[in-house]
Amino acid sequence: MAEIYLNEIAHGRSGDKGDTSNVCVFARKPEYYAIIAREVTPETVHRHFGDMVKGEIVRYDLPSLGGFNFVMKHALGGGATMSLRLDSLGKSMGSAFMRMKIHVEDGEI
């Protein structure tokens, strides 16, 4: 078993709607979809972000696109101009997400 960054097997993009951040996460290869489904859950994502994300996290599964959509509420310090963060629009939430450490079995990737 090995610990890797999610970035190695996934890619995606973050967007903002008010104080809600969405991050779409796609498998870099079709066989990685199952690993992401297993390792990247609302619970593990919440643990990764800690108090950076204050609200609920919902995962939507999109097997036909080989990916997932994560919707994270109260994740942008207020959102848009209200946020005091440098990245008030959460443009880097996508890369922050991909920094999550996940576990893969030997031979899985």
Add this chain to the structure above:
Amino acid sequence: MKKVAIGGGQGFWGDSPDAAIHMIRRADIQYIACDYLAELTLSIMAKQQIKDPSKGFAPDFITRLLKEAGKEAWQKKIRICTNAGGMNISGCVSAIREWAAAEEMKGYKVGYVTGDSIKEKIPQLLKEGWTFPNFDYDGDFNSIVDKIYNVNAYIGHEAIEQCLEDGADVVVTGRAADSALFLAPLAHEFGWLDNDWDNLARGIMAGHLLECGGQGAGGNFMYDWRSVPHMEDLGFPIAELTEDTFEITKAPDCGGLISEQSVKEQFLYEVLDPANYLTPDVNVDISQATLTQVGPDRVRVGNIKGKAKPKDLKLCVGYHKGWKTVSMLSFAWPDAFEKAQYCADIIMKKMKKRGMKADDVHISYIGVNSLHLGVADTSEKAMKDLNECVMRIAVFSEDKSECAKIIPEISPLQLNGPPGASFFGGRAHVQEVMALWPTYVPRDVLDIQAHIQEV
């Protein structure tokens, strides 16, 4: 079989017009749609208009885009839809007419859509018992009523389509939904009915993939940004639709990339529930959608479904929230992070002495954790031998004078704090903080009208 091609010309107010100009010159398209409005853009425009009534729209639509390629678009019969009208649609229409008259474009038809801005209707709606519940937070709308800059409903494609039916060469709107600007020409060309949900959904997704400009053609591309050719000439995406097919491509002889992955990353951008992507025109279901590379820089989009449109319209209310000040000081090796933290600590102790009453303070370190915040690696190992670090303190208060208290305390730290502090970004100033109150309104409150004027 009839094919309609539409290009995405603009991702936001301030975006480069280069790709739109290139498209007009080189791509085989019949329409371009240009989105200028992000969530808070209307509030910024409303504020500009209060200071100067001739402002309040995106003048660069005329001064940068039309001036450069608008006449050529007209000669080639490429029609343009845009929400550049912002808060001042008549001002935008006048500027377009002046430009077209100066270019001697006799017969040029300017369509425009009014009725999205409903600030003046708020008192009556409140009297009738409408409460404007906030999507994101609890709160009483009455607490912000006196501080509102703008109230705009996200409107659909119908009135834009009407302008096109009436022969408009360009259509100007205020807060039309970004994707409605793209759906309107497609519905007009294919004669889609207002309850043809599957087709309306296809048109909306064409808009969705194009409304962010370069982001749909290899910009902001996490999968493999190094593989995107010629980002200095990044082309913007083009959607080609027939009754049966829907493909994304781009203009010839420009940079950028249309691949399965580049389209995917834009496909879910700012989408919440993929089975219920709500727009004023249709409730879109992309939960079973497919994306297939069918040629170089060409991706086919399939299996998009639509359901009946929502009965209410999303309303965006921009209001004055308070004030903020952002101050920065930079530090270099050795111990850059430690010195920056020490400096922030000194400043906050001083602010305590000064009795600063901030409603919120956010301290971060550019080069360390200002983007990734708590997810950033600030371990001793990662911080050892850090070259540089910028301390950043952001303060929010509803009271402007409280925000001003920190400003004179920053520059003295160059001489009075840890070694090597350098004043960064100039003297800070107090900035207004505007906020959004996302809510909804019944459709029948609005009086949407399509108009047309001829040069």
